[in-house]
Amino acid sequence: MRHLARALAVLLAAGFTAAASAQAPADFPKQPIRTVVTFPPGGSADAVVRMLVPRLNEKLGQQVIVDNRPGAGGNIGLSIVAKAPPDGYTLGVGAAGALSANSSLYEKMPFDPLKDFKPVSMLAAIPFVIIGNPSVAAKTQKDLIALAKSQPGKLSIAHGGNGTAMHLSAALFSQMADVKLVEVPYKGSGPAALDVLAGNVPLAVVDLPSALQHIKAGKLVAYAVTSPQRLPQLPDVPTVSEAGLGGYDSTGWFGVVAPAGTPQAIVNRLNAEITGALNDEHIKASMRNLGVEPAPTKPEEFEAYIRAETQKWAKVIRTANIKIEQ
Template identity: 80%
Template sequence: ATSVSPTLPPAPGDGYTLGVGASLYAQMPFDPLKDFKPVGMLAAIPFVIVGHPSVAARTQRELIALAKSQPGGLSIGHGGNGTAMHLSAALFAQMAEVRLVEVPYRGSGPAALDALAGQVPLAVVDLPSALQQIKAGKLVAFAVTSPARLPMLPEVPTVAEAGLPGYDSTGWFGVVAPAATPAPVVARLNAEINAALGDEQIKAAMRNLGVEPAPGSSEAFDAYIRAETRKWAQVIRTANIKLE
């Protein structure tokens, strides 16, 4: 999310001051649901649950059974406390009713590297960090966290279809404007964003980075933010996730 200082006056709602992001903070000097007006989503970021080949499981169902047979005996790396990968791991553990030891890293790359080396048996990472190693058979891909399979890993099921119906954990980025921004300005910005996301070169470039273009209306983005806020607040409370 944008960094906003409580000592600065609110930015003008003129369409020239915008924020891009999606982050979790312990405390914020603003209310993201009241102080911003959603303009449009930019990208959805799917993750993949991977494991070292030494893990005695090759499917998600086998992995869940293994974790239940040894509560707290498996660790899972992720890209850092408060990241979407962290929350993906927490939601997986809650829905699968297993106890995993969560290991935070400074980014998806280091988590994937330690899974590759067997330093952690499991990890939730972004696609670019693990795709080549999955294709080479050096990492086992149990499932992707998105609601649909990924074009670059069509053989890997989603977490939902592999045994946890309703699971959906996708990172995202979007554009917001100050709450005072007039509706016609928001509509114009939304239209321009969607036009850019429809460009074939832009779509190809985004997918090469492991993200999916996510065009849509400002109203749909607003509803999505509110739904995500409710959903993850519950996951955070249940997992007792705290950020210092």
């Protein structure tokens, strides 16, 4: 009986410890939270974070400070987060590049995306659209693939820069369609869309805000969207998968991570407040006006997604022999 009583006491103590560890410390946060955004001010990721800040300030009772640290495909900003104390007071906002693809694109990385961070929540998904100048002799994706097969290495496709999600989207399209397109890097989605509009390059993979008004005006042809579902802004434009390349999925995204070792209870508290903000109807509408889709996730869901994306893009990058010079 004494042994049984002692065992029960141990089990009860463990239960109380687990319950306590499931809750963030009562005084968290007790100081401002620095959020390192790996993009410059004015971009969609920066805009989304700043949309969330007022609500987070209110719910957390402390100021969330935005610290923009762009460069090296997000590696500069996230290297700061990886080295920060794991106490919940330094967070990072990184995208698909730095958190999944860069480990295959760069010969040397300042951190290990799968080991040096604790995912908190995805913030947003960014669908892309494959566009063309109306002068291109193809009106559908099927036509486009047939045209590319008839002219291997002749058609050019612009994207938002080497190593970006748009670049990888173009590479994945070429691989799945078994076509050879000349990939042309631009300094961002906007310039790429404008050059297609001007007829300087026939095709491009760009984000939705860069092309939407021109598509609706009939000045650009939208062949397909790269996301798994159609977009409410372009309900008549099929997905790449629907249009013939079954299983194609290339969606840009960005989300919040904390340094590895951050207590799960703190991660859970941050996740609850971030996802609560992302589910706010006013914030959702504002994000969709930017051309991004709110994507609140649980920490374990975000972690699994990062791992899956890392494996997928490693294969695409290896096949396309894409490397970023450092």
